[in-house]
Amino acid sequence: MLYIVGLGLGDERDITIRGLDCVRKCAKVYIEAYTSLLSFGLAANGLSKLEELYGKEIIVADREMVEEKADRMLDEALDSDVAFLVVGDPFGATTHTDIVVRARQMGVNVKVVHNASVMNAIGACGLQLYRYGETVSIPFFTETWRPDSFYVKIKNNKQFGLHTLCLLDIRVKEPTFESLCRGKKVYEPPKFMTINTAIEQLLDVAADRGESVCNEDTLCVGIARLGSDSQKIVADTMRNLRGVDFGDPLHCLVIVGETHDMENQMLDFYGNKQG
């Protein structure tokens, strides 16, 4: 049996009792390292905290392993209990759905233990979840690569008065361009997009396209470290949010659509007190 266990958003104490029971009975425990683990209080001694809580050794499955070598983990799960721990909810990332598909093709039984993910915990900012349209991802622009399909989606959502959750780029264990050329992988340091960068890029695209889907007066909510003790939420215009220091990753951004009374009251609580 393969147990895919969501760890939630904060730290080691956000696992569920059901999840903890699964982990404790497994012969082997893997944890995904590449999507957002560095933000999960695991930078320093987080992994040993998890190991202490679970009473188990944990094998870190980095990006290469999850994408290229998952079959070994699935092989083990054919005749023993294996846990695969993921930050947030198991179905938050496409990669994890892929593992479910491969497991079923191999005849491995799969059980999923759900947990909070940014997709529902974003409700914390006060905007009602059923008033969100399509979620978008904002990638780091480079000098030669400036995809802006997210902008059209924001425009479509706005047309119906809907809010847009923007997930911001995470780059962990990306091979450097030079190392790819030489055939030996050397990795870039991890890089997390800040709310400030996301807003700069959004305003750049708006200027390029000459459409005012977003402008400096657009109301947004910046959310850092959602679900953790140090969570920071600030609601303000793009102009003002651009200068706010949100601190450590992960960051995400909501572009506000039409709001109801209660939503406005919640946004008031998160109004920018610095300006």
Add this chain to the structure above:
Amino acid sequence: MLYIVGLGLGDERDITIRGLDCVRKCAKVYIEAYTSLLSFGLAANGLSKLEELYGKEIIVADREMVEEKADRMLDEALDSDVAFLVVGDPFGATTHTDIVVRARQMGVNVKVVHNASVMNAIGACGLQLYRYGETVSIPFFTETWRPDSFYVKIKNNKQFGLHTLCLLDIRVKEPTFESLCRGKKVYEPPKFMTINTAIEQLLDVAADRGESVCNEDTLCVGIARLGSDSQKIVADTMRNLRGVDFGDPLHCLVIVGETHDMENQMLDFYGNKQG
């Protein structure tokens, strides 16, 4: 301090360690009874299971209390630790956001403990969360009341190739019409919309409006008891799903938009094996 603690979707074991720690240190523990608690394995002896796990007496806060008498709970939270337990995630329901707003207005500190909700656990059906449009609610039709605003939203989502999550009506502790006339409340038995009824209503609206946003060939996924051990997921056309017995509540329904390869593979796993 008021701790609003999400219980997740399955049973008492879906609380997080963080949530359990909060509950155990609180002087008083309330649980919301009216949105979906009857589906939470709490029909029979569920409440005593929770009390046993927490080592605390739990006060059931029914619909009237949450909507009319929440101030008492908030008063207590001004100078002691109070837990308010909710099924799913604290921000899944508008009512809970309202409590946060009232708490802040009264100067009560609030901490939220997140958990899985239908809004993210729906990923279990294999359709990627970032490919969903606006979520809709489908209410029970009566002879004189047939609102169909959900239909327009499904149409808008389809236009962009997006999936639609349909939340199905729950009626718990609704006063009977006769009792309202007499001024003394007598309640209707609880009523949960099935996937079958939702599909009937959707096809009725489609016929009324003469628009083929949904028809008997529309691909859907029916999900019952999401996140619990008895979870049932079936993907098929409306014609075929209409006759499937999904069993006990809660049910929800996804209307499938454009799909990618991996989504198709997941839907294949959930294909209707009865037909």
